[in-house]
Amino acid sequence: MNPTTTSRATARLRIAALAALPVLFFSAACGGDGDSAGGDGGKKGDEIASVPDTPSASRTADGAAAPSTAPAGKSAFYDAQLKYVQCMRVKGGYKDYPDPKLSGHLDWTKIEEISSRPGQNEAAKGGKDGVCAPELQRAMLAEPKRDQQKDYESMLAHAKCMRDNGVSRFTNPTMSGGNAQPGGDPNPASPSIDQDSPTYKQAREACRTKLLDGLDGMQ
Template sequence: MSPKTTSRATARLRLTALAVLPVLAFSAACGSGDDSADGDRKNDEIASVPETTTASPSTKNDSTPSTRPAGKSAFYDAQLLYVRCMRVKGGYKDYPDPKLSGHLDWGKIEEIASRPGQMEASKGGKNGVCAPELQKAMMAEPKRDQQKDYESMLAHAKCMRDNGVSQFTNPTMSGGNAQPGGDPNPASPTIDHDSPAYEQAREACKTKLLDGLDGMQ
């Protein structure tokens, strides 16, 4: 399994609290969190992400957070703390700011995680060093409309099949929660996530997914 495939399999599980949070909490208790994933970049990029956010406009520095979106400040702030942890403790100095919605930019995160030795970028850093911050961010996310999430992932799955990924499975509903579709066997993928055909399909179908669902299937 390639690093990119592994990161995507991890991303699919990141919002499944019953599966992810206990593992991350355990990893955080065991990890030291002093690893460095990109030591060649300037250290002063880290200081641009404050621990609290004010509603000030963004600057030219890409690391400066944007204005908090109204109604979702707690979620946005929690994600900022997670991003800051990943930049400082995780060593990912180019870890992207959250979107204005508060959701992480998983396209950019998966790009970082696909680099050699940096798969932990998609799962809370090495040894789960930022697991507590990730857990808090997940708990702060506004309640989602599971039916809309299901319909969004269903449209995405159909789009993927229409664009040549014939094995892409539909999402399901379990206990009132939408569960992502995708590879028939995520533990041992049968779909080549690194193939040009798959990448083209992902690009063609990315708009089918609601914000916060990118990377889940």
């Protein structure tokens, strides 16, 4: 993925998570004890709830949203993402951090909303001081290899939908070296598409389902 071709705020969050991961992992390994976003403090010895094998209550004792029961035939990717989500809720202090989708991919629309809140921009990057960096790294390593042709076709349908819904400058994705490269703003360095406009927001919502899981926010 070439980050200069992305334009949406979610894409920047995901790129930031990838770029910051080595630093976060190092910080976590050194045992940083910075305060969490939820005010509980990343105390040493905090334990993360294990992946549930039976249905759980909708809320945990401390008020955090309890992860839903993993689907039948759950993958190692789903398990790794669920452990990351649990860490973000317990150690990171983001009590409403969303469950992973059944595919194992995170719900970046909801994470973007959380990250937009004052003082919570670390929600997309493993938590403050990289408290959940090890879990984030394991989840990234467990992600299955993507079908680049299907990703390209999905992003192409999304780009066409965006133009059909009034965002005329939205560009098509491209293929480079066998990898699908996102489309979007024709000049990300100096954006020409107003992402805060009602037209853009309406188009984004109308075209949301055109993108395969894991591609939300990539263009």
